Amino acid sequence: MRIGDLAAATGASARSLRYYEEQGLLASDRGPGGQRSYCAADVDRVGLIRSLLGAGLTTATIRDVLPCVADESIRTPWLAARLGAELERVETQIADLHRTRDILAGLVKRYDVDQR
Numbered sequence: 001m002r003i004g005d006l007a008a009a010t011g012a013s014a015r016s017l018r019y020y021e022e023q024g025l026l027a028s029d030r031g032p033g034g035q036r037s038y039c040a041a042d043v044d045r046v047g048l049i050r051s052l053l054g055a056g057l058t059t060a061t062i063r064d065v066l067p068c069v070a071d072e073s074i075r076t077p078w079l080a081a082r083l084g085a086e087l088e089r090v091e092t093q094i095a096d097l098h099r100t101r102d103i104l105a106g107l108v109k110r111y112d113v114d115q116r
Contacts, residue, residue, distance in 0.1 A: 003028075006038045010046040017046065023059040025049050025066060055090050 007014045020026040021036075026045060028036035048069065052062045064082060068074050 001038050001040070001042075003036045003038070006042060006046065009043045010050070012046050012050060020046065020049055020059075024063050025059060055086075056093065057086060061086060 001009070003014045003017055006012075006017055010017075012020075017026065017036075021028060026038075026042060026049065028038050028042075031037055045066075048066075049062060052065070053059075057065070061082070064079065065086075068079060068083075
């Protein structure tokens with residue numbers, strides 16, 4: 001599929017897809033005119049990349065993690081520690097968001113005139 005098709009299928013912009021490729025997160029084949037061509041599995045890969053970016057992982061971390069998704073036999077102590085650290089960071093972020101939600105919900109309840 002061409003870059004526009006992948007962008008439409010994933011919700012990522014063509015510019016983002018080119019950036020992912022530049023960062024080594026995504027690969028494409030090139031046609032005679034230099035046009036990028038992607039396979040159907042890249043739809044899932046881009047979804048995972050976007051999810052990991054949304055969770056706050058850097059492109060460098062994602063580049064380290066992606067091979068594990070493609071090949072489950074890749075297991076090293078370094079990678080396990082790296083994934084564990086990222087998981088801990090995300091869990092802390094989730095706990096912080098829960099606290100913020102509770103505070104906001106309390107304020108909304110306190111100041112919502114329609115509920116009185």
